[in-house]
Amino acid sequence: MEGLSKFVDGEHYFDTLADGVLFEFRYEFPGWPRVTRGRDNLIALYSGYGAKSVSIAATAWPCILRVTVAS
Numbered sequence: 001m002e003g004l005s006k007f008v009d010g011e012h013y014f015d016t017l018a019d020g021v022l023f024e025f026r027y028e029f030p031g032w033p034r035v036t037r038g039r040d041n042l043i044a045l046y047s048g049y050g051a052k053s054v055s056i057a058a059t060a061w062p063c064i065l066r067v068t069v070a071s
Contacts, residue, residue, distance in 0.1 A: 007058060007063070013056065014039060014042070014043055017039045017042065018039065019038065019039050019040075020037070020038060020039075021037070021038065021039050021042065022035065022036075022037050023035065023036045023037075023042055032045075033045070055067075055068045056068075
């Protein structure tokens with residue numbers, strides 16, 4: 001959250017997302033959807049990844065977020 005602290009309120013990454021968020025994934029992975037709608041659905045999708053490290057980088061306008069998940 002350190003990288004986004006200037007732009008959003010909240011303590012957790014998912015706090016930065018609107019309830020109706022739409023996530024479109026650019027790459028196809030077996031068993032992984034191309035589109036996920038809703039914060040709760042995204043949280044469920046990422047459940048079990050608690051042992052992994054997530055880093056987030058944000059650019060200035062236009063705002064582009066890069067999320068990196070590493071084990």
